[in-house]
Amino acid sequence: MGAGTGPDGSSRSDEEWERFLRESMAGAADAPKEPSARARDVAKRLRMDPARGAEGWRSYTPARPKRRTGWYVAGLLALLTLLVVALAPGRTVDLFAGDDRDSAPLAGETARPTQAPPAEEAQRPTAQEPFRGSPAARWASGAAGITVPKARAVGWMSTAEVERALARSRDFLVASSLDRGVLRGERPEKAIALINPHQRDVQDLLKTAFRTPGEKSDPLLLFSRFRPSQARLVGSVVKTRGRLTYQEGERGALQVTADVTFVYPVTRADAGGGDEIVRTIIRRELVMSWDDPDKVITKPGTFSIVSYKYTMTNGGCGAPTGYFTPPFGADRRADETDREIDPYDRSGPVGGGGSGGDECARATRS
Structure with missing residues (x-):
């Protein structure tokens, strides 16, 4: 009998039966397989949530890029x-x-202006803004407002020596008109130390000026001082505008000319005197000669004074006292004269200075 019988009753050959046994033991290629545990888990989730059936369990959908608006x-x-x-x-x-106009100062003055600065909107100064309503609000502060030109060799001085002399000339202006102690009435020792001690006429003026001030021996001719018991500065800033120029002077000397306007905001020294603020405005012209020590008797590092003059407004009138005496309240009206001056106009020459009554002028603006 054959190894087996086919569906049609025919017998299978021994070779066919042997092949059938081998394939049964190895497993047919199309026989169903037991699903894995993960496959069974995915199938279970799909039955519970049919909406996810569109995604395969190994599929990946990239996220949509966010708009970076x-x-x-x-x-x-x-x-x-x-x-x-x-x-x-x-x-x-x-x-x-x-x-705040103070935050944008004008460029430094390099030449004499051709006209006065434009009128400002009338505004009352305050303790926080003492230059409010004034052209000085846009001026630089302290030494920064004094323009120093580029140095070149002149006369007996080299370029480096001229540069040092210009720096010391500005130092004198700072020590004489900006030093806080001097403004409070102290003796200007640092400034005096820069003046030639062998210049007899100036030394005589200095000896007399601080003891017995007079029209020709007034400290205010060279120095800015306020009587501490009468007025005090408002804030820590003094506004300045001006420049230094130079040329060759007599006997080959370096002659430096300073033309600078100083604006001092002050109030009554007595705290109970109210909050009125007055701006004392001084324009000074000082000519200094840095002499050749081989031709003039001088001390190294000092200058001789050739000339000095100033114009003052709101600094007080009457007999010299050695101090600026800013007028407040009714005193301010009493100090007014028929002569008017724009203290901010730097387009013309500096007038003759002095503290005598005939030299006082009424400021058209302050």
């Missing part, structure tokens, strides 16, 4: 800002500086 807006604003700066830089500075 904020970056685009910021970039556009930056571009617009650059465009405004390019088209109107001055207005842009004003925009960020605000209304």
Whole structure:
């Protein structure tokens, strides 16, 4: 009998039966397989949530990129800002500086102006803004407002020596008209030390001026001083505007001319005297000679005074006292004279100074 019988009753050959046994033991290629544990878990989830049936358990859907709208807006604003700066830089500075005129000082004065500064809107000065309503609000402060020119060799001095002499000339202006102690009435020792001790006429003036002030021996001819019991400075800033110029003088000397306006905001020394602020304005012209020690008797590092004069407003009138005496209240009206002067007009020469009554003038603005 054969190894087996086929469906049609025919017998299978021994070779066919042997092949059948081998394939049964190895497993047919199309026989169903037991699913894995993970496959069974996925199938269970799909039965519970049919909506996820569209996604395969190994499929991947990339996330949609987020729109970075904020970056685009910021970039556009930056571009617009650059465009405004390019088209109107001055207005842009004003925009960020605000209304504080002190934050945008004028460029330094390098030559005599041709006209007075324009009128400002009338505003009362305050303790926080003592230069409010004044052209000085846009001036530089202290020594920064005194322009020093570039040095070159002159007469007996080399370029380096001229540069040192110009620096010391400005040092004198600082020590004589900006030093806080001197402004409070102290003796200007640092400034005096820069004056040639062998210049007899000036030394005589200095010996007399601080003891017995007079019209020809008044400390105010060279120094700015306030009587501490009468007035005090408001804040820590004195506004200045002016410049130094130089040329060759007599016997090959370096002759330096200083033309500077100083604006001092002051109030009553007595705290109970109210909050009135007066601006004392002084324009000084001082000519200094840095002499050749081989031709003139001098001390190294000092200068001789050739001339001095000043114009003063709101500094007091009457007999010399050795101090500026700013008028307040009713005294201010009593000090007014028929002669008027614009203390901020630097387009003309400096007038003759003095503290006598005939030299006082009424400021058209302060």
